[in-house]
Amino acid sequence: MYDCAAKGREFFHQGEADLDSAFVIEYAPMFARAAVLTVSLAAAGIVLAVILGLACALIRYFKVPVLRRVAGFYIEVSRNTPLMIQLFFLYYGLTRIGILLEGVTCAIVGLAFLGGGYMAEAFRAGLEAVSRNQIETGLSIGLSRRQLIRYVMLPQAFAVAIPAISANTIFLMKETSVFSIIALPDLVYVAKDLLKEGHSGETNLMLVVSYLMIILPVSIIFSLLERRVRRAGFSG
Amino acid sequence: MPCRTVLNIIDLHKRYGQLEVLHGVSLEVKKGQVLVVVGPSGCGKSTLLRCINGLEPIDSGNIELNGGSITDGKTRWNLVRQKIGMVFQSYDLFPHMTVMENILLGPLKAQGRNRAEVEHEAEELLERVGLLDRRDSWPGQLSGGQKQRVAIVRALCMQPEIMLFDEVTASLDPEMVREVLDVMLELARRGMTMIIVTHEMAFAKAVADRVIFMDAGVIVESAPPDQFFENPASERARKFLNIFQFTGVTKEEQTDEKNGSN
Numbered sequence: 001m002y003d004c005a006a007k008g009r010e011f012f013h014q015g016e017a018d019l020d021s022a023f024v025i026e027y028a029p030m031f032a033r034a035a036v037l038t039v040s041l042a043a044a045g046i047v048l049a050v051i052l053g054l055a056c057a058l059i060r061y062f063k064v065p066v067l068r069r070v071a072g073f074y075i076e077v078s079r080n081t082p083l084m085i086q087l088f089f090l091y092y093g094l095t096r097i098g099i100l101l102e103g104v105t106c107a108i109v110g111l112a113f114l115g116g117g118y119m120a121e122a123f124r125a126g127l128e129a130v131s132r133n134q135i136e137t138g139l140s141i142g143l144s145r146r147q148l149i150r151y152v153m154l155p156q157a158f159a160v161a162i163p164a165i166s167a168n169t170i171f172l173m174k175e176t177s178v179f180s181i182i183a184l185p186d187l188v189y190v191a192k193d194l195l196k197e198g199h200s201g202e203t204n205l206m207l208v209v210s211y212l213m214i215i216l217p218v219s220i221i222f223s224l225l226e227r228r229v230r231r232a233g234f235s236g
Numbered sequence: 237m238p239c240r241t242v243l244n245i246i247d248l249h250k251r252y253g254q255l256e257v258l259h260g261v262s263l264e265v266k267k268g269q270v271l272v273v274v275g276p277s278g279c280g281k282s283t284l285l286r287c288i289n290g291l292e293p294i295d296s297g298n299i300e301l302n303g304g305s306i307t308d309g310k311t312r313w314n315l316v317r318q319k320i321g322m323v324f325q326s327y328d329l330f331p332h333m334t335v336m337e338n339i340l341l342g343p344l345k346a347q348g349r350n351r352a353e354v355e356h357e358a359e360e361l362l363e364r365v366g367l368l369d370r371r372d373s374w375p376g377q378l379s380g381g382q383k384q385r386v387a388i389v390r391a392l393c394m395q396p397e398i399m400l401f402d403e404v405t406a407s408l409d410p411e412m413v414r415e416v417l418d419v420m421l422e423l424a425r426r427g428m429t430m431i432i433v434t435h436e437m438a439f440a441k442a443v444a445d446r447v448i449f450m451d452a453g454v455i456v457e458s459a460p461p462d463q464f465f466e467n468p469a470s471e472r473a474r475k476f477l478n479i480f481q482f483t484g485v486t487k488e489e490q491t492d493e494k495n496g497s498n
Contacts, residue, residue: 139317140391152330
């Protein structure tokens with residue numbers, strides 16, 4: 001009779017035996033350095049994406065002539081092309097017309113370009129959720145348009161958009177995994193290097209743990225933020 | 237008696253596409269006067285208020301505030317609106333701000349006034365409407381009547397020349413209507429210039445210096461409250477006021493029922 005339990009123990013022990021802790025300890029600092037690079041690039045790209053997305057959302061919401069068409073076109077292009085292709089274009093394509101961008105610049109610009117489109121849609125949904133009554137009330141206490149946007153519309157739009165912004169942020173952080181194709185020493189790049197020398201179990205484990213350690217806290221912070229906003233009674 | 241003219245509306249026309257909502261409305265409001273506008277729904281009374289503070293652009297006519305036209309196309313509405321307090325049916329407190337923050341937003345940001353001074357004034361006003369203990373509450377924690385009183389304080393704290401009330405008790409539960417109306421009555425006693433659109437006829441009678449009856453976009457009647465409610469001049473006003481009469485109707489129906497069951 002086939003002994004499932006024995007088979008399982010065998011598998012487990014084999015796994016344990018395979019995990020070379022010396023290897024993990026040796027290369028952990030390398031992963032840490034790569035993680036710092038990944039986080040820095042992601043942070044810069046996402047901050048720019050939020051700014052770009054907000055600008056596009058405001059342009060589209062207020063139907064600014066000409067610019068609204070530019071923003072609409074941009075949003076469609078950014079959301080409907082893969083980041084890898086966008087990076088190829090920035091890194092290799094632009095050199096053809098004499099523009100040489102460093103890998104770091106490419107990564108940040110590429111991530112901002114991709115994220116801007118997604119963030120724009122998140123903010124637009126938020127802005128459209130601000131009721132006509134709220135806007136008229138803001139106007140009737142004498143706020144200028146700029147003050148209305150800043151003190152009434154954006155806080156409410158932001159509250160509505162937080163779940164989408166959170167999802168976009170996590171999505172963009174995961175997208176950073178393609179940066180290695182433009183020769184940046186990020187987590188995937190380091191892992192690829194190590195995989196050539198074997199030790200695939202340890203390398204993959206360290207890669208997964210690294211991404212988890214980066215993204216999980218972001219996830220948690222956003223869900224706390226969401227709860228806080230809801231507690232403040234935004235619903236009315 | 238009131239003397240200086242605060243608001244003067246001359247031959248106001250307002251159209252939504254083909255539909256003419258205001259059909260030549262002229263109106264004068266003196267300082268300290270309380271005008272109550274009544275009429276069937278769709279008669280243009282809310283639109284009239286919205287035109288006065290520029291939420292609706294007008295098609296022709298003229299509106300003057302303190303003798304200067306505010307509809308000549310050069311109006312900086314954000315400045316004009318600081319002199320015109322408006323309270324809406326749905327209170328519309330900013331849900332992301334506490335009571336105090338709601339009140340301070342206009343005076344601090346729009347008017348650029350001194351925080352300590354405004355906060356002191358806001359506290360006095362909250363005290364007057366009985367809500368000082370709710371100064372740090374969120375709008376979601378207040379009842380409808382409380383929200384509406386805060387909305388009134390928010391408008392008052394701008395130190396407006398005139399207050400516009402657009403059916404401010406229409407979406408309140410009956411037991412909360414009174415607390416809001418009392419605040420408005422007290423304002424009237426203190427000499428605030430007000431235009432009140434309402435369906436509360438007993439309140440209208442009590443608070444009004446003059447009642448304006450509108451129907452189909454025109455002012456049909458403008459009279460002191462006693463005269464309007466006791467002896468309306470027009471047939472349309474009489475019909476409108478009959479809507480609010482129940483006594484006769486009820487008795488007759490009860491009598492009929494009794495007769496039927498016998």
